[in-house]
Amino acid sequence: MSEKVRRYDDLIIEYMLENLPLEKELVISLVHKSSVMEILKEDEEFIGHYPPDYWVEYILNEWNDILKQTTETLKRIKI
Secondary structure (H helix, E strand, C coil): CCHHHHHHHHHHHHHHHHHCCCCHHHHHHHHHCCHHHHHHHHCHHHHCCCCHHHHHHHHHHHHHHHHHHHHHHHHHCCC
16 A cells, blocks of 8 residues: 555544544444545545545445345345
8 A cells, every 4th residue: 555545544534533433443444445445546646636524425325335235135035
């Protein structure tokens, strides 16, 4: 991970920690397992065009969609 990517990653994590009632380990996991990290690694300039709060919302929406899909699947198989 380049220094630029690491700095932006830190900004996203810091923003989440300051604005959401989530524990640090969870925030780090959500960010690092999101597609944002792949986007950031592929095109460092693109992601920098948006502020950290944009990417926080993107990450939360991404995980919310995953949670919804998982919940629907579990309902279908009746677990």
